[in-house]
Amino acid sequence: MYNTMTSIGKHIVENAAEFGLTSTEDLKTIGATHQPPPDGARWLVMHALRTVPNHTADSSFGHGLITGPGAERFLTQVKFEVRTRxxxxxxxxxxxxxxxFRDKVYGALKNAQPGGKVIPRYDWSDPGNxxxxxxxxxxxxxSVSPVEENLEDPQxxxxKSIFLTYQVHWWRPAPTLEPAEQDPWLEALTLxxxxxxxxxxxxxxxxxxETLARPAVLWNLTxxxxxxxxxSLFEVSKKFTGRIFGCLPHQHAMAAVSIMEGLSGEVKMVLNAAEKKYAAVVNPQMEIPSNALREARVTVELTRKTPRPEEEVALMMKIKTEGSWQ
Structure with a gap:
């Protein structure tokens, strides 16, 4: 939790005015609030209540965060206390x-798009880097987040304090034991x-x-x-799904349209120009789910005829996919 809470604190400090703070010293952790606030103070106090793994199939992660097979996902309840004197x-x-003050905090975490703000998470093992x-x-x-509670000191x-308890979803890259072999078709599509x-x-x-930063496109072989x-010839077909994540309103949708139009106009994809290897572009499709926060999807199939399909099958045995192969 240290890396997650430190990343949240860093974001608030860098955007102090947006959160209604007159000074970065007005952001407190739960352990630094035993002393009473000075007259006229406006403090923002934050602490984590509970963290649980979040790997269910119907998780909202699929609608707002850049995740995939190499991610560990969690849900943390974070309570913000808007304290004034x-x-x-x-x-x-x-x-x-x-x-x-509460409205400023709420607005800063709501963002311009529906669903709430997404910020980068960092590993702070080396604070300087x-x-x-x-x-x-x-x-x-x-109906879910944040939950608000008002509290006045009877003594x-x-x-006066207003508590905002948020459902905070976050992910971190899973440890990689060894580098995976890459599919040249996927590399060509990425380029x-x-x-x-x-x-x-x-x-x-x-x-x-772990290297992705919004706006981003994450391609997977499915x-x-x-x-x-x-x-003597076999037709090899590979299906790819691209998840598109924006950071500005409608950015993901506009990028999906651009990719869709580009693929629709391509007759073939260059796999290896030196060896004159190409794949035909087949049936590109676009989807922008109505409940997606900042995500769109594009799917496309690449096909190629070869006398040696066993080369592709052997490669597939070494590469993780999110779908199946036949």
């Missing part, structure tokens, strides 16, 4: 100040996508989860099939 000791004051290590999503759903009405979308986009396959075409 009257500038005049011993005097009561209305809830307006606390509610305005943190490494990207997943993502963190603050779920915003009126000192100058102190084509990078050329299509241009600079500013991270394009990778599932083996590179199936392989072979069939005899003629007496």
């Amino acid at each position: 009257s500038p005049e000791p011993g005097s009561d004051f209305l809830w307006d100040t606390a509610r305005q 943190p490494l990207a290590a997943g993502e963190i999503w603050f779920e915003v759903n009126p 000192d009405p100058a102190n 084509w996508t990078r050329s299509r979308l241009g600079e500013g986009w991270t394009i990778n396959c599932s083996d590179g989860l 199936g392989l099939s072979t069939k005899q075409s003629t007496g």
Whole structure:
């Protein structure tokens, strides 16, 4: 939890004004709040309540976070206390100040798109050089998250607190025992996508989860099939699914349309120009789920005729896929 909570704290410090903080010193952890707040204080106190693994098939991860086979997923309840104190000791004051502060915190974690903000997660083993290590999503759903509770100090009405308890989803890369062998067809599709979308986009396959930064496209090999075409040739078909993640409104949808249009106009994909190896582009499709937060999907099939299908089958035995092969 240290890396996750430190990443959250770092994000708040870097965006202090957006959260309604007048100073980065006004962000507190639960262990640093035993002393009473000074007159006129506006503190934001955060601490983690409970963390559980989140690997269920119907998890909301599929709609907002960049995950794949190489990810460990978790759900943490994080409580934010919006704590305010009257500038005049011993005097009561209305809830307006606390509610305005609460609105700033809520707005900062809501983001411009529905569903809640997604921020990068880092590994802080070396504080001077943190490494990207997943993502963190603050779920915003009126029926679930955040849960709000108001509290007034009965002994000192100058102190007022509003608690916001969020369902915070996050993932980290799973340990990799050995580097996986890469499919040259997947590499070719990755290079084509990078050329299509241009600079500013991270394009990778599932083996590179820890290096992804939004906006991003994550391609996976999801199936392989072979069939005899003629007496000496076999047709090898591979299906790929690209998950597209944006960080701006509608960015994922516009990128999906661009990839879809580009693939529809391609007759063949270059696999190896030097060896003159090509694959035909077949039936590209696009999907933008209605409940997706910032994700779209594109699927495409690449086919190639070869007298040696056993080469592709042997390679598939070494590569993880998310689908099946026949």
